[in-house]
Amino acid sequence: QSALTQPPSASGSPGQSVTISCTGTSSDVGGYNYVSWYQQHPGKAPKLMIYEVSKRPSGVPDRFSGSKSGNTASLTVSGLQAEDEADYYCSSYAGSTYVVFGGGTKLTVL
């Protein structure tokens, strides 16, 4: 089981939208609607932002949205704000009660 593939970096200006991809296989991302996204600020624990591909936990701004097409899931952050600058990780259920994470994407707000 290999890690999911994410771009190492992404960036956008305040107010703009940015999309981060997460590519897996038919055994994980493509096989289940169990993709989650996490935000991690430096020195802090990750925070759940999206679960089951596109659902937002209570308290997460609706600027954050998720989607999936085939073996690739995506996180879109609209109306970028300075506080959105962080590392973002995807994860997916991969069958046989196994979970796999992506390598992470550093989002920079220019």
Add this chain to the structure above:
Amino acid sequence: QVQLQESGPGLVKPSQTLSLTCTVSGGSISSGGYYWSWIRQHPGKGLEWIGYIYYSGSTYYNPSLKSRVTISVDTSKNQFSLKLSSVTAADTAVYYCARDNRPAGDAFDIWGQGTMVTVSS
């Protein structure tokens, strides 16, 4: 509000066993639907799922670590624990405990603050 807190030694010698405990407060570890997980993050790197346990004691481990990992639960203390044997410098990482919300598609919805473990003589 459920909270998780890791505890254990911050320094472990090579070849020894790393032992960490996660204390759950604000809720019962025996609540159905949740798996209790360990996840680690090597310095400057991404997240790695280690494994999880159900309150009944059923365990599931990352195949890459399975031969060295044991996760156990103590429902009377509302705690679960991680043991990682035969550690090397490659096991130096921040270790997080987290709640896996199984009904929400294995989403880790609550995390501890993390504890740094260094493997060094």
